[in-house]
Amino acid sequence: MKILYFAWLRTTIGKPLEEITPPETVKTVKELLDWLPSLGEDYSIIQEKRDLLRIAINQEYADLDQKIEQGDEIALFPPVTGG
Amino acid sequence: MIRVQESDFDVGQEIKKLTQGNHAIGGVASFLGLVRDIASDEEISAMTLEHYPGMTEKMLAEIETEANRRWDLDASLIIHRYGRMDPGEQIVLVITCSKHRKAAFESCEFLMDYLKTKAPFWKLEETSEGGKWVDARDSDDTAASRWLET
Numbered sequence: 230m231k232i233l234y235f236a237w238l239r240t241t242i243g244k245p246l247e248e249i250t251p252p253e254t255v256k257t258v259k260e261l262l263d264w265l266p267s268l269g270e271d272y273s274i275i276q277e278k279r280d281l282l283r284i285a286i287n288q289e290y291a292d293l294d295q296k297i298e299q300g301d302e303i304a305l306f307p308p309v310t311g312g
Numbered sequence: 313m314i315r316v317q318e319s320d321f322d323v324g325q326e327i328k329k330l331t332q333g334n335h336a337i338g339g340v341a342s343f344l345g346l347v348r349d350i351a352s353d354e355e356i357s358a359m360t361l362e363h364y365p366g367m368t369e370k371m372l373a374e375i376e377t378e379a380n381r382r383w384d385l386d387a388s389l390i391i392h393r394y395g396r397m398d399p400g401e402q403i404v405l406v407i408t409c410s411k412h413r414k415a416a417f418e419s420c421e422f423l424m425d426y427l428k429t430k431a432p433f434w435k436l437e438e439t440s441e442g443g444k445w446v447d448a449r450d451s452d453d454t455a456a457s458r459w460l461e462t
Binding site for chain 2: 233235236237239285288289290304306307308309310311312
């Protein structure tokens with residue numbers, strides 16, 4: 230599945246998007262957030278800033294217990310600051 | 313109508329285009345957001361707005377639909393810019409048109425409050441110490457929460 234990062238998540242992880250293949254046991258947003266830090270040191274920010282993170286699935290805000298599917302577009306980002 | 317664009321806009325022109333030919337409109341309210349040169353006592357030389365193309369348009373359209381559900385509006389417009397901007401530049405414009413002023417005022421404020429907490433934009437301020445991502449403010453969440461329907 231495709232995952233996008235924005236703002237300081239993008240600069241810390243060092244890429245705007247990537248293709249990820251989580252194990253089959255990862256079925257929800259919460260499980261995905263638990264698994265992502267295993268991808269490398271730069272991903273530890275996901276654990277550190279977890280309470281701040283916002284998640285979107287297919288460009289809609291998602292809750293932690295929401296299911297993720299193959300082919301979904303996932304996005305992780307900090308609280309928004311537009312306007 | 314919503315527009316997400318890099319280029320600047322002309323407020324007068326936008327109001328004119330929105331109201332032209334629609335003589336049911338009795339009141340127009342607008343909010344214009346500008347780039348400031350000071351934030352948290354630090355001087356800002358420029359600001360860059362990042363956004364999530366696709367989701368931004370989707371969220372703005374949802375917010376506008378919700379405003380039209382709550383108020384009887386004859387026309388509305390949201391323009392939000394992205395990219396690098398200097399202090400004084402226009403960032404965001406919300407225009408609401410209605411038969412009477414109350415719906416126009418209220419929906420304009422609603423659109424701004426919702427946009428600030430839901431539309432996926434992030435501000436990066438350039439200061440003498442380098443780039444700084446702007447933190448979200450609790451007061452924005454409070455402002456948006458007063459519109460919750462019970």
